[in-house]
Amino acid sequence: MKKPLIGITMHADRDPIRAELDTLVEGIVTGLERAGGLPVLIPHGLSDETARAVFERLDGILFTGGGDVEPALYHAAREAETAGVDADRDRVEMALARWAADEGTPFFGICRGSQVVNVALGGTLYQEVSRAPNAMKHTYGGSDYPDSYLAHPVQVAEDSHLARLLGKPVLSVNSMHHQMVARPSPRVRPTALSPDGHVEAIEVADHPFGVAVQWHPEALLHIPEMQALFDGLVDACRR
Numbered sequence: 322m323k324k325p326l327i328g329i330t331m332h333a334d335r336d337p338i339r340a341e342l343d344t345l346v347e348g349i350v351t352g353l354e355r356a357g358g359l360p361v362l363i364p365h366g367l368s369d370e371t372a373r374a375v376f377e378r379l380d381g382i383l384f385t386g387g388g389d390v391e392p393a394l395y396h397a398a399r400e401a402e403t404a405g406v407d408a409d410r411d412r413v414e415m416a417l418a419r420w421a422a423d424e425g426t427p428f429f430g431i432c433r434g435s436q437v438v439n440v441a442l443g444g445t446l447y448q449e450v451s452r453a454p455n456a457m458k459h460t461y462g463g464s465d466y467p468d469s470y471l472a473h474p475v476q477v478a479e480d481s482h483l484a485r486l487l488g489k490p491v492l493s494v495n496s497m498h499h500q501m502v503a504r505p506s507p508r509v510r511p512t513a514l515s516p517d518g519h520v521e522a523i524e525v526a527d528h529p530f531g532v533a534v535q536w537h538p539e540a541l542l543h544i545p546e547m548q549a550l551f552d553g554l555v556d557a558c559r560r
Contacts, residue, residue, distance in 0.1 A: 325380035325558035327358045330414050330434070332387045333365045333407055342387055345468070348539030349383060349431070352551035355542075358558065366409040369416065376420050381427040381530075381558040384414060384434030386537060389500055395445040402449040402499060415441045422508065422525050427557035429550065430533025432498050435523060438533045442525070444506035450499055450519075457517040462497040468540035472496035475521045475536070481512040482524055482532050486553040487546045494521070494536035501535055530557030 329349055332342045346362075353360040363375060363382075376382075388405020392398060394415065399406075414434075418441035421428040430438045436446050447453040450460065461472045471493040477483050484490070492513075502520040505511055513522035513534065525531030530553065538547035 322559065324357055324359045325555055326378065327353050327360055327381045327383055327554065327558065328363045328375065328379040328417075329353075329360055329383045330363050330385050330410075330417070331365050332385070333410065337405060338388075342385070345386055345537060345539055348542060349385060349551075352539055352542055352548060353383070353555065355548060356551040356555035358551075358555040363413075363417075365413075367413055369412075372413050372416055373420070376417055376426070379426070381429075381554055382417055382421050383554065384418065384428065384430040384437050384533070386432035386434065386497075388433070389448070390433070390436050390440050390446065392446075392448060395440050397445065397448070400448040411437075418442070422528065422531055425529050427530035427554055428532075429530070429554040431539065432535060432537055435533035435535050436500060436502065438525070438531070439502050439506050439509060439523060442506035442508045444502060444509065445504040446500050447503045448500055450501055453501070453503070453519060455517050456519060457515065459496045459501065459515070459519075460499045461495065468495060468497065468537060469543075470495055473515055475513040475515055477522075478510070478512040481510070482530060482553065483512045483522055483534075486549045488549075489546070492546055494534075495540060496535075497537060498535055529560065530554060
C-alpha cells in the first residue's frame with residue numbers, strides 16, 4: 322500500500338523559539354514515520370499559488386505549534402502577552418486549514434495548530450489563559466518543566482475521533498500554551514476539556530479526520546495513546 326504524504330507546517334528560521342520548535346517537529350516526524358506516513362515539511366512563507374499547489378499534492382496536513390495567531394484575524398486588539406506573531410505563517414496556515422476543512426482532507430493540529438483551525442473557521446482565542454474564567458495553570462515550560470511533564474488530565478467526549486483513538490475517557494497531558502480556544506468555531510465541536518472546563522481539543526463536524534489538540538503528543542510518544550493520534554491521521558489519509 323502506498324504511504325500517504327503528510328505535510329507538516331513549519332516556523333520561520335527567525336522564530337525566537339526556533340530550537341524548541343525544531344525539537345518538537347522532530348517528534349512529529351517520528352510519530353508520522355512510526356504510523357506509516359511520509360512526512361514532508363511545508364516551507365515557511367509560500368506564495369498563495371504555491372501553497373495551493375502543495376496542498377493538492379498532499380494526502381493530509383499536520384499543523385504544528387509555534388507563536389501566537391494575529392488577533393486581528395479574530396477581530397480582537399493585540400494584548401500585551403501576545404508574541405511571536407508571523408503574518409506569512411498565519412496567511413499560509415489559515416488557507417491550508419480552510420481548504421482542508423472544506424475539501425475533507427485529513428488534518429491534525431497541535432497547540433498553535435488547534436488555535437489556527439479554530440480561528441480559520443470563525444472562532445476566537447483567549448490571548449492569555451490566566452484571564453480566562455476560572456482558568457487553572459496551563460503554561461508549563463522552559464527550564465522548570467520538561468516537555469514530557471504531565472500537567473493535568475483532560476476529559477474526552479464520547480462519540481469522537483479522540484475517544485476512538487485513545488480508548489479511554491480521561492488522559493493526562495502536557496501543557497505548554499499561554500493561549501487557547503475562547504469561542505469555538507460554529508464548525509467545530511470541543512471534544513476534550515481540562516479540569517477548569519476549557520477546551521483542550523476540537524474536531525470539525527462531518528469531516529473524515531479534522532482533529533486538533535492543545536497539548537503536544539509529539540513530546541509524549543512513549544505513551545501509546547499519544548502515538549495513536551498520529552496513527553489515526555495516517556489511517557484517515559489511507560482511506
